[in-house]
Amino acid sequence: MTDIAARWAELEERVARACAVVGRSAGEVAILAAVKTRPPEQVVEVLAAGARVLGHNRAQELAAVEPRVRELWPGGYETHFIGALQTNKVNQVLRHATCVQSVDRIELAGKLSAAACRLERTVEVFVEVNASGEPTKAGVAPEEALDLAGAVAALEGLRLRGLMTIGANSPDPGVVRAGFEEMSRLSAELVGRSATAGARELSMGMSGDLDLAVAAGATMVRVGTALFGPRPS
Numbered sequence: 219m220t221d222i223a224a225r226w227a228e229l230e231e232r233v234a235r236a237c238a239v240v241g242r243s244a245g246e247v248a249i250l251a252a253v254k255t256r257p258p259e260q261v262v263e264v265l266a267a268g269a270r271v272l273g274h275n276r277a278q279e280l281a282a283v284e285p286r287v288r289e290l291w292p293g294g295y296e297t298h299f300i301g302a303l304q305t306n307k308v309n310q311v312l313r314h315a316t317c318v319q320s321v322d323r324i325e326l327a328g329k330l331s332a333a334a335c336r337l338e339r340t341v342e343v344f345v346e347v348n349a350s351g352e353p354t355k356a357g358v359a360p361e362e363a364l365d366l367a368g369a370v371a372a373l374e375g376l377r378l379r380g381l382m383t384i385g386a387n388s389p390d391p392g393v394v395r396a397g398f399e400e401m402s403r404l405s406a407e408l409v410g411r412s413a414t415a416g417a418r419e420l421s422m423g424m425s426g427d428l429d430l431a432v433a434a435g436a437t438m439v440r441v442g443t444a445l446f447g448p449r450p451s
């Protein structure tokens with residue numbers, strides 16, 4: 219077994235344990251492999267280990283890596299874009315990804331919608347929320363998230379899957395947990411509205427905080443270093 223395969227198996231167990239603690243079933247939580255900075259060969263290893271969702275952060279890296287990965291591992295997985303997205307990179311990203319998790323403004327959603335219509339495709343999206351309020355983080359403010367999500371869901375060519383966040387950068391688990399719990403409340407409110415009732419997903423939790431995210435209701439965790447080891451600096 220390769221290191222990556224062993225880490226994938228450990229990660230699945232970790233997610234299953236985090237689910238068990240709160241009485242959830244492990245099948246409720248998907249694992250996205252965050253592949254930024256990793257070469258195509260390592261990305262293929264994680265697919266071989268069982269990953270079925272990949273997440274990229276940079277448009278240029280996505281365009282360089284994804285075609286090579288497809289060649290080595292043709293199909294059977296989803297590619298998501300999870301990084302900051304400039305509107306002038308929308309077309310490049312949509313050549314390689316089916317889902318954009320980092321929709322944080324209506325202008326970007328409008329560009330994605332226009333591109334989806336032009337391509338005669340449905341583009342899946344998550345609305346990214348800055349639940350921690352940290353100024354360095356992307357994402358719409360929690361109090362504006364539901365309005366943005368409603369507007370995004372109404373755009374042609376887009377399918378809103380749910381909400382996404384990056385956990386608070388704090389050594390205090392209480393602070394991190396509070397952010398995830400706020401996301402869970404927002405998600406429940408979103409699903410309670412008829413126009414967005416199908417947008418049930420909640421993408422939150424990374425290598426350092428996924429247990430707290432799963433406890434708060436995450437349906438997808440996004441994991442890089444716990445699978446691939448530390449990123450090259």
Ligand SMILES: *Cc1c(COP(=O)(O)O)cnc(C)c1O
Pocket residue numbers: 252254275300301384424425426440441442443444
């Ligand atoms: C890198 C990244 C992750 C994974 O982070 P790790 O700490 O390496 O697990 C998750 N989400 C986003 C948006 C990222 O950029």
